[in-house]
Amino acid sequence: MRILRWLLKCLAIFIGIFLLILIVFGIWVYNVSDNIVPPKVADTSAFSLQVADIDGSLHTIGNNWIRKNEYGLYEMYVSGKPFELGVKNGKLSQQLIINQEIAFTQQIKQMIPDEGYLKFLKYMTGFINRDLPKHVKAEYQQEIYGISHAAADSFGWIGTNYARILNYHSAHDVGHALQNLMLVGCTSFGAWDSKTADGSMLIGRNFDFWVGDKFAEEKIVAFYAPEKGHRFMFITWGGFTGAVSGMNDKGLTVTINAAASDIPVNTATPVSLVAREVLQYASNIKEAIAIARSRKMFVSESFLVGSAADHKTIIIEKTPKELAVYDPAGDNIQCTNHYQSKTFATQKLNREQIANSASVYRYQRLQELMQQNYPLTPQKMANILRDRRGIGNADIGEGNEKAVNQLIAHHSVIFQPDSLRMWVSTAPWQLGTYVCYDMRTVFGKKPVKDTAIAMNKLNIPADSFIYTRQYRDFLVFRTNKMALLQHKPVDTAAVVHSNPQYYDAYRIAGDYCMNKEWYAAAINYYNKALTLEIATKGERKAILEKIKEAAELNSASQQ
Numbered sequence: 249m250r251i252l253r254w255l256l257k258c259l260a261i262f263i264g265i266f267l268l269i270l271i272v273f274g275i276w277v278y279n280v281s282d283n284i285v286p287p288k289v290a291d292t293s294a295f296s297l298q299v300a301d302i303d304g305s306l307h308t309i310g311n312n313w314i315r316k317n318e319y320g321l322y323e324m325y326v327s328g329k330p331f332e333l334g335v336k337n338g339k340l341s342q343q344l345i346i347n348q349e350i351a352f353t354q355q356i357k358q359m360i361p362d363e364g365y366l367k368f369l370k371y372m373t374g375f376i377n378r379d380l381p382k383h384v385k386a387e388y389q390q391e392i393y394g395i396s397h398a399a400a401d402s403f404g405w406i407g408t409n410y411a412r413i414l415n416y417h418s419a420h421d422v423g424h425a426l427q428n429l430m431l432v433g434c435t436s437f438g439a440w441d442s443k444t445a446d447g448s449m450l451i452g453r454n455f456d457f458w459v460g461d462k463f464a465e466e467k468i469v470a471f472y473a474p475e476k477g478h479r480f481m482f483i484t485w486g487g488f489t490g491a492v493s494g495m496n497d498k499g500l501t502v503t504i505n506a507a508a509s510d511i512p513v514n515t516a517t518p519v520s521l522v523a524r525e526v527l528q529y530a531s532n533i534k535e536a537i538a539i540a541r542s543r544k545m546f547v548s549e550s551f552l553v554g555s556a557a558d559h560k561t562i563i564i565e566k567t568p569k570e571l572a573v574y575d576p577a578g579d580n581i582q583c584t585n586h587y588q589s590k591t592f593a594t595q596k597l598n599r600e601q602i603a604n605s606a607s608v609y610r611y612q613r614l615q616e617l618m619q620q621n622y623p624l625t626p627q628k629m630a631n632i633l634r635d636r637r638g639i640g641n642a643d644i645g646e647g648n649e650k651a652v653n654q655l656i657a658h659h660s661v662i663f664q665p666d667s668l669r670m671w672v673s674t675a676p677w678q679l680g681t682y683v684c685y686d687m688r689t690v691f692g693k694k695p696v697k698d699t700a701i702a703m704n705k706l707n708i709p710a711d712s713f714i715y716t717r718q719y720r721d722f723l724v725f726r727t728n729k730m731a732l733l734q735h736k737p738v739d740t741a742a743v744v745h746s747n748p749q750y751y752d753a754y755r756i757a758g759d760y761c762m763n764k765e766w767y768a769a770a771i772n773y774y775n776k777a778l779t780l781e782i783a784t785k786g787e788r789k790a791i792l793e794k795i796k797e798a799a800e801l802n803s804a805s806q807q
């Protein structure tokens with residue numbers, strides 16, 4: 249009895265100490281999560297700059313400007329020192345910054361409706377990013393601080409304006425690392441010499457990043473003339489000065505593709521800011537590799553880098569611990585969401601990614617399409633980026649992650665580094681017109697009225713798919729998919745009839761039936777899904793588990 253009392257006393261002491269540690273840790277996490285201090289800026293005279301409304305959608309601050317073109321793209325030019333760049337960006341695009349934050353937070357709340365869990369994620373993200381400023385160059389901190397003054401104060405529940413805008417630059421990293429959500433399953437490729445019609449370099453990419461439809465409505469084609477480094481252009485959105493797709497005035501291009509990552513415990517430089525630094529300061533592949541090597545990252549990423557100076561394209565593969573370069577030693581290259589270098593070929597996470605994800609299938613389809621379309625032209629590049637089929641031209645349903653075009657792209661872009669031209673897609677997804685920009689022409693202009701700055705004669709026409717019954721059916725499918733996410737009624741017959749070769753249509757119908765406790769119907773839908781081309785092993789496993797659960801519930805309900 250005495251021994252039992254002693255054991256209970258020890259257990260109570262242990263539990264007490266453990267709870268005390270948890271409380272202390274919780275208080276520490278709470279404090280460090282809201283502890284991002286803005287940088288000190290010596291010259292804040294940029295605050296006094298005023299926006300002038302010139303003509304139509306054109307707004308200016310001196311030689312800096314923003315306008316909305318006829319295709320729905322916003323075009324913006326800013327110049328100056330870092331803080332000045334940020335202030336000008338913020339003043340010119342203020343409403344876009346506010347709209348983007350509204351769209352982002354609304355989608356997050358829809359995906360995670362539980363307020364308690366949202367608060368938990370806020371502090372965990374803050375904890376992971378507690379030392380973020382230490383890993384962001386001073387000039388980018390100042391630029392982001394300048395932008396943050398245009399943010400809305402109504403989002404103070406997330407954090408201060410500066411802390412929020414800075415943290416949003418690591419959203420890509422934290423999102424795909426915390427649970428490998430793969431909201432960023434991108435595809436990119438390049439060709440040159442004998443593989444293009446005129447021997448010039450051509451690089452294409454789909455940025456398949458989805459955080460709700462609203463988030464992708466207001467894209468910005470930004471042209472930057474910083475005080476230091478190269479001038480460059482990139483595709484972005486309100487409040488975001490990192491780079492995911494861009495080209496500089498030396499004909500150096502950068503695009504990023506997510507790779508499988510471990511859950512981060514410490515912050516480092518956001519991927520988009522590494523890509524931004526490469527755009528601004530590298531003129532060739534050697535310099536791009538040196539910059540990437542100098543930055544510590546907390547997720548794994550592929551940087552597809554094209555260089556007019558080197559007349560080739562390579563992939564910088566980077567993990568939190570190592571860096572490798574994949575050089576195809578030929579005249580074409582492909583990149584999806586797995587590593588290809590010898591250094592990482594046998595890495596555990598990479599092996600799992602190859603075995604379980606849609607990356608290899610999409611890679612093989614990309615190779616197939618390129619082979620069928622040599623020699624490539626900008627139009628053929630667009631055709632590949634818009635392809636919705638599977639290997640062997642198989643019908644795998646509209647929106648399948650195994651397709652090059654998953655019908656979720658935030659943007660799609662085609663680069664021609666030798667001529668400093670870039671084609672940017674317009675809505676819907678990459679199906680609308682690809683608008684052509686010539687960097688030399690744009691940087692040489694100072695708009696005095698709301699007129700086109702793009703080379704519209706070289707635009708690539710919209711995909712004829714958007715005028716078909718099949719496209720209208722896809723919109724019906726998508727409406728029902730969104731309804732399920734929003735806990736609204738789903739038309740199960742319509743969702744499967746509108747996209748009959750897509751396994752996810754039957755998964756959606758099955759999930760809705762499960763919610764309604766129509767277990768037999770759910771099992772039928774799930775079984776049909778298993779007969780079609782499922783994107784990942786994880787999704788197949790999840791459907792099998794749902795069948796088992798539905799069968800058990802159905803059996804219990806009949807007893």
